[in-house]
Amino acid sequence: xxxxxxxxxxxxxxxxxxxxxxxxxxxxxxxxxxxxxxxxxxxxxxxxxxxxxxxxxxxxxxxxxxxxxxxxxxxxxxxxxxxxxxxxxxxxxxxxxxxxxxxxxxxxxxxxxxxxxxxxxxxxxxxxxxxxxxxxxxxxxxxxxxxxxxxxxxxxxxxx
Amino acid sequence: xxxxxxxxxxxxxxxxxxxxxxxxxxxxxxxxxxxxxxxxxxxxxxxxxxxxxxxxxxxxxxxxxxxxxxxxxxxxxxxxxxxxxxxxxxxxxxxxxxxxxxxxxxxxxxxxxxxxxxxxxxxxxxxxxxxxxxxxxxxxxxxxxxxxxxxxxxxxxxxxxxxxxxxxxxxxxxxxxxxxxxxxxxxxxxxxxxxxxxxxxxxxxxxxxxxxxxxxxxxxxxxxxxxxxxxxxxxxxxxxxxxxxxxxxxxxxxxxxxxxxxxxxxxxxxxxxxxxxxxxxxxxxxxxxxxxxxxxxxxxxxxxxxxxxxxxxxxxxxxxxxxxxxxxxxxxxxxxxxxxxxxxxxxxxxxxxxxxxxxxxxxxxxxxxxxxxxxxxxxxxxxxxxxxxxxxxxxxxxxxxxxxxxxxxxxxxxxxxxxxxxxxxxxxxxxxxxxxxxxxxxxxxx
Numbered sequence: 001x002x003x004x005x006x007x008x009x010x011x012x013x014x015x016x017x018x019x020x021x022x023x024x025x026x027x028x029x030x031x032x033x034x035x036x037x038x039x040x041x042x043x044x045x046x047x048x049x050x051x052x053x054x055x056x057x058x059x060x061x062x063x064x065x066x067x068x069x070x071x072x073x074x075x076x077x078x079x080x081x082x083x084x085x086x087x088x089x090x091x092x093x094x095x096x097x098x099x100x101x102x103x104x105x106x107x108x109x110x111x112x113x114x115x116x117x118x119x120x121x122x123x124x125x126x127x128x129x130x131x132x133x134x135x136x137x138x139x140x141x142x143x144x145x146x147x148x149x150x151x152x153x154x155x156x157x158x159x160x
Numbered sequence: 161x162x163x164x165x166x167x168x169x170x171x172x173x174x175x176x177x178x179x180x181x182x183x184x185x186x187x188x189x190x191x192x193x194x195x196x197x198x199x200x201x202x203x204x205x206x207x208x209x210x211x212x213x214x215x216x217x218x219x220x221x222x223x224x225x226x227x228x229x230x231x232x233x234x235x236x237x238x239x240x241x242x243x244x245x246x247x248x249x250x251x252x253x254x255x256x257x258x259x260x261x262x263x264x265x266x267x268x269x270x271x272x273x274x275x276x277x278x279x280x281x282x283x284x285x286x287x288x289x290x291x292x293x294x295x296x297x298x299x300x301x302x303x304x305x306x307x308x309x310x311x312x313x314x315x316x317x318x319x320x321x322x323x324x325x326x327x328x329x330x331x332x333x334x335x336x337x338x339x340x341x342x343x344x345x346x347x348x349x350x351x352x353x354x355x356x357x358x359x360x361x362x363x364x365x366x367x368x369x370x371x372x373x374x375x376x377x378x379x380x381x382x383x384x385x386x387x388x389x390x391x392x393x394x395x396x397x398x399x400x401x402x403x404x405x406x407x408x409x410x411x412x413x414x415x416x417x418x419x420x421x422x423x424x425x426x427x428x429x430x431x432x433x434x435x436x437x438x439x440x441x442x443x444x445x446x447x448x449x450x451x452x453x454x455x456x457x458x459x460x461x462x463x464x465x466x467x468x469x470x471x472x473x474x475x476x477x478x479x480x481x482x483x484x485x486x487x488x489x490x491x492x493x494x495x496x497x498x499x500x501x502x503x504x505x506x507x508x509x510x511x512x513x514x515x516x517x518x519x520x521x522x523x524x525x526x527x528x529x530x531x532x533x534x535x536x537x538x539x540x541x542x543x544x545x546x547x548x549x550x551x552x553x554x555x556x557x558x559x560x561x562x563x564x565x566x567x568x569x570x571x572x573x574x575x576x577x578x579x580x581x582x583x584x585x586x587x588x589x590x591x592x593x594x595x596x597x598x599x600x601x602x603x604x605x606x
Contacts, residue, residue: 017333018333019247019290019373020354020355020373022354022355022356023353023354023355024355025355026335026337026338026352026355027335027336029338030297030336030338051355060357061355061356061357064340064357064358064515065297065337065338065339065340065358066338066339066340067297067298067338067339068338068339082505083259083260083458083505083509084259084260084417084454084458084491084502084505084506084509085259085260085416085417085489085491087501087505088416088417088418088491088493088497089417121259121341121509121512121513122257122258122259122260122261122341122458122509123298124256124257124261124262124264124265124296124298124299125168125262126259126260126261126262126414126416126417126489126491127262127414127415127416127422127423127424128168128169128262128422129416129417129422133298136298136300136301137301138166138168138301139166140166140168140169
């Protein structure tokens with residue numbers, strides 16, 4: 001398969017920069033996921049071919065890492081941290097708030113495909129808890145009111 | 161996919177010692193600004209030094225691993241064989257995933273060149289020509305920052321085949337992981353960098369002998385590496401002078417949970433925990449009192465209020481008690497919090513993150529999580545309390561890597577020190593703390 005020019009350039013660099021080619025596997029999977037939305041069967045076989053690995057080998061790696069997914073997610077993946085620092089400052093309530101607002105539960109996608117929701121473990125934003133990530137963007141010191149604003153912004157972006 | 165960068169908030173306190181945080185908020189992501197602020201002087205100086213002198217300076221500094229284990233950095237470097245047929249590597253561990261720890265991200269966000277410079281110096285010290293900076297997958301925005309910084313360093317000739325015109329070579333590769341706590345463990349980190357599942361390796365051989373790609377490898381935390389340039393510039397003695405014996409320098413201390421003034425502060429080793437809680441952290445909100453303190457990430461033994469108020473934040477104060485200073489993630493837990501719920505929150509994490517390789521960890525975390533869930537929901541039995549202790553004590557020290565210990569230690573301390581919280585849940589009673597609204601949102605500081 002053919003990715004965007006930008007990604008093809010990146011892949012070419014990744015495949016040649018490490019002492020062992022296989023090291024490029026995890027970055028390649030992440031970048032392919034960013035572009036395609038999730039890791040499709042086609043992506044698996046393509047990357048396996050590029051790195052001279054078996055598809056089984058690639059799938060074995062995918063299943064280990066929580067950021068890699070083999071099913072479609074929403075355009076914006078809302079990840080609410082409920083680990084210790086966030087929990088102490090109301091993360092449970094924040095997650096419940098998201099569930100109501102989006103009408104979906106953990107690892108589910110909204111019918112319009114704009115959002116998916118996930119309860120996640122520590123995202124390293126503990127001193128600014130409760131914190132969430134939407135795709136790779138951090139939002140810190142989140143209240144339910146702030147959460148509504150953040151979701152509104154992404155909803156508008158999704159329409160654009 | 162471009163990430164939005166909203167700068168992470170910075171705080172300050174008069175007791176801070178600015179060693180690795182000295183360029184925070186000063187625009188040092190720009191290489192020219194970094195140079196203006198004395199950047200890359202240490203690398204130039206190190207190029208004039210003998211490798212053993214660099215290692216010796218780091219030994220004298222009493223710098224200890226900032227990831228959590230606290231191993232003396234100079235000694236770690238000295239384990240790398242001088243002669244090696246296999247290539248040697250420097251691996252910078254930015255897989256910051258220990259719950260409550262959020263310091264390395266600030267270093268990479270505000271001062272990425274200090275990490276690059278520290279990596280170059282480590283390479284010069286042990287004779288490595290290639291370094292890796294591995295960040296956790298959630299920190300994609302930092303990858304963009306550090307990639308740009310690395311490109312700028314190449315453009316200036318500070319990286320590449322002829323660094324600083326010295327005819328010596330050093331290269332850096334940056335990448336992120338894809339979501340796995342276990343990968344923060346050094347041998348799992350090497351596996352992940354080799355494109356595999358992040359399973360820990362059996363040690364020995366240690367990474368210093370046979371590490372990444374089978375070559376001798378130095379693995380250091382981001383904050384450890386960022387401490388190297390100031391040590392080379394100002395000397396090991398200078399660095400050592402900030403803390404008690406064998407505890408050099410300062411640490412980025414991340415305050416979170418029930419503090420009036422959460423944030424990341426750089427405080428000297430051996431700082432009194434009482435001042436940390438009530439002065440730097442501003443005490444506990446809502447007029448409540450401290451019930452428990454997590455001293456350094458969720459895998460450390462929790463302290464009661466009395467213990468916390470007499471603690472000294474250095475490696476040895478904790479080591480003498482058979483406990484750990486940990487990763488710098490300090491969490492205050494107030495008196496309206498259910499410790500059973502805390503134990504459950506912590507165990508849920510380790511159960512999720514256990515790679516499943518070692519049976520005591522895989523089975524132990526799962527049983528403990530299930531027991532704690534049932535217990536917290538009111539289905540607890542008296543005998544569960546000792547059973548949990550038994551399970552946790554039998555996990556500790558019986559696994560390839562420290563994840564089993566990490567899950568066991570907080571559990572052991574919570575069950576032993578707050579047994580009455582468990583007893584309050586017996587006989588089908590609902591959690592007594594939820595009724596008092598302990599988990600009501602506490603966002604007054606926002």
